[in-house]
Amino acid sequence: MMTENTVKIDLTYNYEDLRDPVRALCAKFPGEYWREKDTDRAYPEEFVDELTKSGFLAALIPEEFGGSGLGIGAGAAILEEINASGGNSGACHAQMYTMGTLLRHGSKEQKRAYLPKIASGDLRLQAFGVTEPTTGSDTTQLNTTAIKKGNDTYVVNGQKVWISRAQQSDLLLLLARTTPKEECKKRSDGLSVFLVELDKAVGKGLEIKPIRTMINHNTNELFFDNLEIPSNTLIGEEGKGFRYILDGMNAERILIAAECIGDARWFIKKSSSYASEREVFGGPIGANQGVQFPIARVYAQTEAADLVVKKAAALFESGLPCGPEANMAKLLASEASWEAGDTCMQTFGGFGFAEEYDVERKFRETRLYRTAPISTNMILGYIGQHVLGMPRSY
Numbered sequence: 001m002m003t004e005n006t007v008k009i010d011l012t013y014n015y016e017d018l019r020d021p022v023r024a025l026c027a028k029f030p031g032e033y034w035r036e037k038d039t040d041r042a043y044p045e046e047f048v049d050e051l052t053k054s055g056f057l058a059a060l061i062p063e064e065f066g067g068s069g070l071g072i073g074a075g076a077a078i079l080e081e082i083n084a085s086g087g088n089s090g091a092c093h094a095q096m097y098t099m100g101t102l103l104r105h106g107s108k109e110q111k112r113a114y115l116p117k118i119a120s121g122d123l124r125l126q127a128f129g130v131t132e133p134t135t136g137s138d139t140t141q142l143n144t145t146a147i148k149k150g151n152d153t154y155v156v157n158g159q160k161v162w163i164s165r166a167q168q169s170d171l172l173l174l175l176a177r178t179t180p181k182e183e184c185k186k187r188s189d190g191l192s193v194f195l196v197e198l199d200k201a202v203g204k205g206l207e208i209k210p211i212r213t214m215i216n217h218n219t220n221e222l223f224f225d226n227l228e229i230p231s232n233t234l235i236g237e238e239g240k241g242f243r244y245i246l247d248g249m250n251a252e253r254i255l256i257a258a259e260c261i262g263d264a265r266w267f268i269k270k271s272s273s274y275a276s277e278r279e280v281f282g283g284p285i286g287a288n289q290g291v292q293f294p295i296a297r298v299y300a301q302t303e304a305a306d307l308v309v310k311k312a313a314a315l316f317e318s319g320l321p322c323g324p325e326a327n328m329a330k331l332l333a334s335e336a337s338w339e340a341g342d343t344c345m346q347t348f349g350g351f352g353f354a355e356e357y358d359v360e361r362k363f364r365e366t367r368l369y370r371t372a373p374i375s376t377n378m379i380l381g382y383i384g385q386h387v388l389g390m391p392r393s394y
């Protein structure tokens, strides 16, 4: 029987055959491209199109539905390479992990209707509607309701915040309350997942308002006012939605951790080259231990975090529990990328602030990972309470 102790992590295979074409694709979208999109807060449509056409966004969709049927390690390698190239996977990563909820819990009809079109790029499933303004990280307490009307319809009312790419997606995976809190035995009961077709919703009970943020993330507020959705948009069983979402969290954590590793590698490469070339006081700044050692330290930190990402991916692919590893991977990788970003800013001195080097942009972008999709404290709470068995604060 396969156990955590017998799962092998193959460190001799690093998906180079997959990484090479991703690198080649990313090379067509250099810093100038991302900088321009960042300035205009514009969606990197051309990049996402090319990634879709090349099949990379369908890497995790099973072959029977038109995808490549690859494992999470392959998805992680793709997203890592995008960020390591100076790009930002945030434009498209959600499809890889939200698709899993449909794949694992959707009906045969739903899977047949949507997955092949998602794989071919005819439909985008890029939006994931969980967070609400009044409940934030306390997801089980969310207030948006989906109330059944007759046999064929649910009526949605409420508000979501930070729902990214809702304007660049055809489908929204929505978590809403189908049973009032007071009637639920457990905090996690009474929530359901729906796959909402956005073209049938916008202007008919759904309003989307963009939020301008410190990074180019195409994120929005959503307002639901008696939006009617067909009851066949319900994924799985009513009331079990929180469990379905939790089920996809490990994949999300692993993929986001890989993006952080990509960012860290980009910062480390930039820092070490700049420190070797930039001369003041008659020599390269990187000859000073004060400049060199922080770069060396964060390199070691990144390699360590990467090993935990690989461990989590190996467990996930073997179908074994990997909650602690997936959460630790996200925690360690997001700390490594943040440290690498700060080190890069410091190494570049004043030039770190100049837009043309992309350092300040990547520095802003990588900061998100300590807050979203889950903040560092929530992971520490998970480790403290679920791994180490310490009490909950409240």
Ligand SMILES: Cc1cc2nc3c(=O)[nH]c(=O)nc-3n(C[C@H](O)[C@H](O)[C@H](O)COP(=O)(O)OP(=O)(O)OC[C@H]3O[C@@H](n4cnc5c(N)ncnc54)[C@H](O)[C@@H]3O)c2cc1C
Pocket: 127, 128, 129, 130, 131, 132, 135, 136, 137, 138, 161, 162, 163, 164, 165, 213, 217, 219, 368, 371, 372, 373, 374, 375, 376, 377, 378, 381, 393
């Ligand atoms: C750019 C961006 C894109 C996003 N995209 C999406 C998306 O597509 N879909 C979606 O559903 N959400 C999205 N989010 C939301 C994101 O997941 C949340 O912002 C995040 O989970 C934190 O929730 P919050 O902002 O309400 O913070 P809060 O829950 O208010 O927490 C604020 C701070 O307090 C800390 N805190 C709260 N409670 C505790 C506690 N009990 N113990 C210790 N510390 C605590 C938190 O860790 C955090 O640091 C996005 C956010 C951003 C900024």
